Amino acid sequence: MAAPMRIYHSAVKSFLNVSNSHCTCSVRRFNPRELKKFYKNATISQTNGWFEINLDKKKLKTPNGKVFQVPNEALALAVATEWNMQDKIVKRHYMHLTSLCNMALDNPTYKSREDLVRSALHYAETDTLCYRLDEPEDLAKLEKVCWDPILEWARKRYDIEIESTTGLLPPEVPSSTYNKLRRHLLSYGDWALFGFLYGTENLKSLILMLAVVDKHIDVKTAVTLSRLEQNYQTTKWGNVEWYHDLDIEELHTRVAAAALFIYWSSESSSIIQKTAIEF
DSSP, X not given: OHHHHHHHHHHHHHHHHHHHHTXXXXXXXXXXXXXXXXXXXXXXXXXXXXXXXXXXXXXXXXTTSOBOEXXXXXXXXXXXXXXXXXXXXEEGGGOHHHHHHHHHHHOTTOOOHHHHHHHHHTHHHHOGGGBOOOOSHHHHHHHHHHHHHHHHHHHHHHTOOOOOBSSSSOOOOOHHHHHHHHHHHHTSOHHHHHHHHHHHHHHTOHHXXXXXXXXXXXXXXXXXHHTHHHHHHHHHHOOOHHHHHHHHHHHHHHHHHHHHHHHHHTOOOOOSOOSOOOO
């Protein structure tokens, strides 16, 4: 769990540095997801078994006006850390743990557990790892070498059948595979399912997200594998360096946040420390 946290904080800092140093706007544009910092410290407190975030003496609230409460102290400390990492401007669109908690609390699209699982399972037939190119030959070989071991791990780990394709039509996924993956996802709580869907959507791969959560691969490996074709193209043709770095760091933060959110949403133990972590 420490590794995703380090990756998350490192990626957030790098992302902010890259995005700020390459702003070409002569006049700063208003961003509704940014606001001037109005507090000094974010701390946590416990109420009726839930943990709240306090910005100085004010309780943090969700976009829909609910008191911001999380079920686990570790998650509360991580969210407080996100708020303490902000400088003069609060950049909420970079605060992915806070956003995931808001999503779980407000559920603005009214998704049930079955809806969340169904959305994640959609990637079983559109998974990045299952769509291959047969040319150029060196890229096809690279996909086989890098992606086949992950698919083989998934077959054995979840006792499923899943194949790759080089055609335009999606590979056929047996109903038994859907059912086994569905049962596995439903073994997680409601909050964790929001994290699964978020991570899967960003990686465009349910298999990679499962591998991260199962600690078979780390976040950086998952991001690299999800971007295999893009990385091949940029190696061959070049890229706008800072934009490429920005894109990768943002993906790191999103996937690391999803993994941490799943871990801590499923964690029931409590931490003795009641103060926020400061950076």
